Amino acid sequence: MKHRAAYFAFDRFPSAKGSAVHIAQMADELFDVFGGGLLGVLGGGDLPRYQREGTREIARFGERIPNLLDRVEAFSAWVAAHLAPHRETLEICHVRDPWGALPAVAAPGRGYRVVYEVNGLPSIEMGHTWPLASPRTLGKIRELELFCLERSDAIVVPSEVIGGNLRGLGVPAEKIHLVPNGAEVGPTPPRPPDAPDRYIVYVGALQPWQGLDVLLRAFVRLQDLPGLRLVICSSLPERRARTVRRLAERLGVAERIDWRFELPHADVAAWLAHAAVSVAPLTGCARNLDQGCAPLKVVESMAAGVPVVASDLPAVRELMTDGEHGRLVPADRPAELARAVRILLEYPEAAAALGARGRRRIEDDLTWARSRAALADLYRATACRADRPAIGGDTHVLA
Amino acid sequence: MTPCTVTTGFFVLGRCGRPSVADCPRCRRRVCAEHADPQSGTCPECAAAQGYGSDDPHDPTWIVRYRRRHYEQAHASYQGGWTTYDDYDRGAFNPGDDWSYGSGDFGAGDDGGFVDS
Numbered sequence: 372m373k374h375r376a377a378y379f380a381f382d383r384f385p386s387a388k389g390s391a392v393h394i395a396q397m398a399d400e401l402f403d404v405f406g407g408g409l410l411g412v413l414g415g416g417d418l419p420r421y422q423r424e425g426t427r428e429i430a431r432f433g434e435r436i437p438n439l440l441d442r443v444e445a446f447s448a449w450v451a452a453h454l455a456p457h458r459e460t461l462e463i464c465h466v467r468d469p470w471g472a473l474p475a476v477a478a479p480g481r482g483y484r485v486v487y488e489v490n491g492l493p494s495i496e497m498g499h500t501w502p503l504a505s506p507r508t509l510g511k512i513r514e515l516e517l518f519c520l521e522r523s524d525a526i527v528v529p530s531e532v533i534g535g536n537l538r539g540l541g542v543p544a545e546k547i548h549l550v551p552n553g554a555e556v557g558p559t560p561p562r563p564p565d566a567p568d569r570y571i572v573y574v575g576a577l578q579p580w581q582g583l584d585v586l587l588r589a590f591v592r593l594q595d596l597p598g599l600r601l602v603i604c605s606s607l608p609e610r611r612a613r614t615v616r617r618l619a620e621r622l623g624v625a626e627r628i629d630w631r632f633e634l635p636h637a638d639v640a641a642w643l644a645h646a647a648v649s650v651a652p653l654t655g656c657a658r659n660l661d662q663g664c665a666p667l668k669v670v671e672s673m674a675a676g677v678p679v680v681a682s683d684l685p686a687v688r689e690l691m692t693d694g695e696h697g698r699l700v701p702a703d704r705p706a707e708l709a710r711a712v713r714i715l716l717e718y719p720e721a722a723a724a725l726g727a728r729g730r731r732r733i734e735d736d737l738t739w740a741r742s743r744a745a746l747a748d749l750y751r752a753t754a755c756r757a758d759r760p761a762i763g764g765d766t767h768v769l770a
Numbered sequence: 771m772t773p774c775t776v777t778t779g780f781f782v783l784g785r786c787g788r789p790s791v792a793d794c795p796r797c798r799r800r801v802c803a804e805h806a807d808p809q810s811g812t813c814p815e816c817a818a819a820q821g822y823g824s825d826d827p828h829d830p831t832w833i834v835r836y837r838r839r840h841y842e843q844a845h846a847s848y849q850g851g852w853t854t855y856d857d858y859d860r861g862a863f864n865p866g867d868d869w870s871y872g873s874g875d876f877g878a879g880d881d882g883g884f885v886d887s
């Protein structure tokens with residue numbers, strides 16, 4: 372099977388993580404535009420190494436290589452090998468990280484265009500998740516990122532903050548295209564049968580920069596509210612929750628927390644829809660501030676119509692306005708976070724109005740349909756630029 | 771009757787479950803009429819694997835071959851670009867050194883997702 376499009380991500384797929392929703396939407400659009408394609412992702416567990424569905428293929432990298440740098444290098448080699456059979460037909464290769472970008476941009480004499488989607492930069496991210504990583508090593512990763520950014524034909528970013536950061540690194544502004552994260556606004560799903568009467572909800576991963584410690588400390592300050600529970604819908608498996616659970620025990624709030632792990636996307640939507648408040652307590656660390664982030668949980672909470680309390684970071688301000696679509700509070704301040712949540716709980720009508728306006732904001736500006744249309748335009752424009760016709764000539768030119 | 775065990779779906783995965791009619795000649799799993807390749811009779815997983823030069827999707831040696839080929843190419847085309855990692859660089863990225871200290875296994879959620887929201 373020869374493809375005109377390929378999408379590579381150093382990420383397990385499918386999975387319960389927000390990134391999987393993002394990959395599903397982007398790859399689906401790419402393959403719609405080009406009549407099929409190859410999706411190259413991480414596998415492992417029960418996931419088959421290869422799948423074929425009509426004109427689409429999924430290939431999964433499942434090597435158990437313990438060292439992360441060894442693993443990403445092996446992934447790059449694997450991507451190179453999976454691009455090779457499509458050399459003659461490929462028009463667009465969409466990548467999501469430098470490990471996929473490197474083999475895509477550096478293939479000698481490539482005839483396809485590379486769209487590099489930058490949701491963040493490992494040179495910043497890894498400094499936060501791997502405390503032993505030295506500046507020298509992160510510098511090498513930065514060099515690799517710059518190498519790939521320079522050679523990509525188009526760059527997609529989910530937020531202005533990330534775009535601005537890339538311009539700061541010398542990426543020409545005209546190469547950068549904003550395609551925000553979206554959400555679906557649909558009918559309200561039924562209340563989860565095991566949902567407590569009144570709860571605040573956290574949805575997402577558990578890394579330190581997510582700010583769960585701030586949320587737990589805020590929750591301590593809400594102990595006087597009878598029956599109030601905190602539901603944490605973790606996108607990571609239970610064994611990754613140890614640090615957060617230990618802190619909850621130390622703070623004396625463990626008994627009032629309900630954990631759910633790796634729920635399917637539809638179940639998370641139900642937990643969001645029936646929460647009193649959804650909290651996105653992202654910390655004000657360099658990872659969130661300088662690099663930027665595009666927290667899908669904020670968009671999905673707004674789409675569910677639940678009032679959001681989020682950290683006041685530039686990337687979040689792009690999504691919502693304080694007092695109109697939700698509440699923004701200073702990052703890393705448990706007392707302020709607790710106060711904002713308490714007020715929403717005390718004034719449910721005002722809270723519901725925020726939720727409704729947040730939902731409308733998504734309907735009007737931040738649907739996946741809208742983001743996908745922008746992406747489709749970019750694919751067409753990039754694949755068929757006049758200065759270098761698409762491979763295969765006119766038969767592949769799309770209107 | 772053994773049902774066909776081919777994984778179906780793109781974003782939400784399931785099992786085919788139709789009645790199987792044959793064995794895949796490569797991996798021996800039972801496949802239904804719809805999922806057996808009309809020419810070779812292989813299952814879709816084996817058929818796709820062959821397209822990528824890997825005869826057996828469970829053969830661990832292919833990655834070694836790919837890696838060697840990639841680095842031969844890499845040294846020809848990335849000269850002067852990014853530098854390669856040494857043992858010192860690699861040393862900081864062993865399992866257990868990250869924030870989730872102690873988890874060195876490879877289940878769901880342990881891999882990738884550098885910038886997950």
Ligand SMILES: [Zn+2]
Binds near residue numbers: 794798799812814816
């Ligand atoms: Zn087979």
Ligand SMILES: [Zn+2]
Binds near residue numbers: 774776801802804805
């Ligand atoms: Zn079948």
